[in-house]
Amino acid sequence: MYKLYWRERSGAFAPAAVMAELDISYEGIHVAEGGEKTTEFLALNPMAQVPLLILPDGSSMTESGAMALYLAETKPESGLAPLPGDPIRPQFLGWLSFAQVNIYETVLRYFYNDRYTSEASGAAGVRQAAAERLERLWDMTAEKIQGPFFFGARFTVLDIYLAMLSAWHIDPPALYKRLPKLGALVEATVSRPAAGKVWRDYNLDKR
Ligand SMILES: N[C@@H](CCC(=O)N[C@@H](CS)C(=O)NCC(=O)O)C(=O)O
Structure with missing residues (x-):
C-alpha cells in the first residue's frame, strides 16, 4: 500500500488527487507545518518537505509532479498521463x-x-x-x-x-x-x- 505524507493546502494534493481519480488506496500520514523533522523523515526526504510518497515496495520518492506522473502511469489505460507515442x-x-x-x-x-x-x-x-x-x-x-x-x-x-x-x-x-x-x-x-x-x-x- 502507498503512504503519502501530507498536509492541507500542500503539494501533496497532486498525488492525492491522482490516486483518488485512479482509485488507488493509500494511507495518509498528516504532517504539521514545520513538524515532521524526525531523523527517519529527514533520511527519506532531506528537504523536509511534503509531499513524500512511500511506494508499496518500501522505497520512497519526493517531488509532487513526478509522483503525480508516476502514479498516473501505473494505470496507463486512464489516459491521465499521455504515454510515449501520444501526440500531446x-x-x-x-x-x-x-x-x-x-x-x-x-x-x-x-x-x-x-x-x-x-x-x-x-x-x-x-x-x-x-x-x-x-x-x-x-x-x-x-x-x-x-x-x-x-x-x-x-x-x-x-x-x-x-x-x-x-x-x-x-x-x-x-x-x-x-x-x-x-x-x-x-x-x-x-x-x-x-x-x-x-x-x-x-x-x-x-x-
Ligand atoms: N519541489 C517540491 C516542493 C515541495 C514543497 O515545497 N512543499 C512545501 C509545502 S507545499 C513544504 O513542505 N514547505 C515546508 C518547507 O519548505 O519548510 C515538490 O514539488 O514536491
Whole structure:
C-alpha cells in the first residue's frame, strides 16, 4: 500500500488527487507545518518537505509532479498521463515541468521569501518580484489552455497540477477573473467527484 505524507493546502494534493481519480488506496500520514523533522523523515526526504510518497515496495520518492506522473502511469489505460507515442506527450511534459520549476518555485519564493536573500531587508523585494513574476507565468500558461482542460476535452495530470498551483495564488478569484480559461480549467477539474473531494479535504476551496 502507498503512504503519502501530507498536509492541507500542500503539494501533496497532486498525488492525492491522482490516486483518488485512479482509485488507488493509500494511507495518509498528516504532517504539521514545520513538524515532521524526525531523523527517519529527514533520511527519506532531506528537504523536509511534503509531499513524500512511500511506494508499496518500501522505497520512497519526493517531488509532487513526478509522483503525480508516476502514479498516473501505473494505470496507463486512464489516459491521465499521455504515454510515449501520444501526440500531446511533448507538450504535456513541457508544461508539467514548466509548472513545477517555474510556477511552484515562484510560489515558494513568494511565501518563503526570506530563504531567497541573505539580507533580511531584501525579503520584501523578493516577495514583490515573485508576485509580479507569477502573473506573467500564469499569463503564459493560460494562453495555452485549449479549454475546458489544458488539452481540450482530455483531462490529464497537468490539470490537477495547475488547479493546485492556482489555489495558492494571492487572490485566486481575481486570477480566474483575469484569466477565464484558467478559471474554467479549475472549475472543470474540481467538478470531477474524485478530484473535487480531495480539493475540499485539502481546504483548497478556502483562502
Ligand atoms: N519541489 C517540491 C516542493 C515541495 C514543497 O515545497 N512543499 C512545501 C509545502 S507545499 C513544504 O513542505 N514547505 C515546508 C518547507 O519548505 O519548510 C515538490 O514539488 O514536491
